[in-house]
Amino acid sequence: xxxxxxxxxxxxxxxxxxxxxxxxxxxxxxxxxxxxxxxxxxxxxxxxxxxxxxxxxxxxxxxxxxxxxxxxxxxxxxxxxxxxxxxxxxxxxxxxxxxxxxxxxxxxxxxxxxxxxxxxxxxxxxxxxxxxxxxxxxxxxxxxxxxxxxxxxx
Amino acid sequence: xxxxxxxxxxxxxxxxxxxxxxxxxxxxxxxxxxxxxxxxxxxxxxxxxxxxxxxxxxxxxxxxxxxxxxxxxxxxxxxxxxxxxxxxxxxxxxxxxxxxxxxxxxxxxxxxxxxxxxxxxxxxxxxxxxxxxxxxxxx
Numbered sequence: 001x002x003x004x005x006x007x008x009x010x011x012x013x014x015x016x017x018x019x020x021x022x023x024x025x026x027x028x029x030x031x032x033x034x035x036x037x038x039x040x041x042x043x044x045x046x047x048x049x050x051x052x053x054x055x056x057x058x059x060x061x062x063x064x065x066x067x068x069x070x071x072x073x074x075x076x077x078x079x080x081x082x083x084x085x086x087x088x089x090x091x092x093x094x095x096x097x098x099x100x101x102x103x104x105x106x107x108x109x110x111x112x113x114x115x116x117x118x119x120x121x122x123x124x125x126x127x128x129x130x131x132x133x134x135x136x137x138x139x140x141x142x143x144x145x146x147x148x149x150x151x152x153x154x
Numbered sequence: 155x156x157x158x159x160x161x162x163x164x165x166x167x168x169x170x171x172x173x174x175x176x177x178x179x180x181x182x183x184x185x186x187x188x189x190x191x192x193x194x195x196x197x198x199x200x201x202x203x204x205x206x207x208x209x210x211x212x213x214x215x216x217x218x219x220x221x222x223x224x225x226x227x228x229x230x231x232x233x234x235x236x237x238x239x240x241x242x243x244x245x246x247x248x249x250x251x252x253x254x255x256x257x258x259x260x261x262x263x264x265x266x267x268x269x270x271x272x273x274x275x276x277x278x279x280x281x282x283x284x285x286x287x288x289x290x291x292x293x
Binding site for chain 1: 169171172173174188189190191193268271272291
């Protein structure tokens with residue numbers, strides 16, 4: 001049984017539907033896609049490196065914040081809080097992809113910690129969304145303006 | 155399968171969550187069982203009461219659990235948590251987490267199914283954390 005088949009079987013045993021497909025037509029590279037808690041995740045694995053996995057999930061950037069310049073900065077801040085996670089903007093910056101690379105000792109260890117890794121990636125992604133849509137900075141700027149404004153004499 | 159399958163929209167909701175499920179109906183009850191992230195859940199309906207549906211999960215209490223403490227934690231969760239009823243079954247030493255709904259049509263559950271699953275999951279997680287066990291034991 002291939003590594004991809006073992007992961008697919010694990011996910012199905014855990015109750016999840018899985019779609020497996022080759023990446024770029026390469027026989028040794030596979031992508032497995034599954035859904036949990038309303039979010040799609042994908043696992044990339046190479047049969048040549050069976051204990052190394054890339055787990056990814058994508059988030060849409062709300063349209064009203066796409067023009068704001070702080071998205072890259074916000075993602076960088078969250079990478080500091082979640083150093084195992086990498087964020088990449090994609091599709092003309094309309095989405096970002098959160099990715100973690102996981103090196104397991106063996107398949108059993110991978111399965112044992114799998115949902116914790118998913119949970120941590122989800123936490124990082126949600127944190128990034130919260131940071132991107134955070135309005136507190138614009139509120140702080142408004143407060144600063146109002147404080148300056150109030151200094152004027154009548 | 156017999157008629158009056160008023161749980162079929164919930165099968166659709168489970169599929170939309172990307173989950174597999176099995177049916178186990180009899181003359182009186184409609185039952186769906188499924189797993190999410192390895193945890194087992196059930197949905198129950200009754201043929202003679204199509205307005206009632208129950209979604210739930212349950213785990214064995216850890217063998218070293220203080221029963222009175224478990225009941226106290228369950229009561230606190232029942233006061234605080236939306237939707238979820240936490241019950242301790244003393245004889246079976248189980249903790250049961252259920253959501254009971256009165257519905258006109260199970261389609262009403264469909265758009266909220268993910269939220270209800272989250273509520274069940276979060277309540278169980280909080281229960282076992284308060285009990286001093288981060289991971290519930292297998293049933």
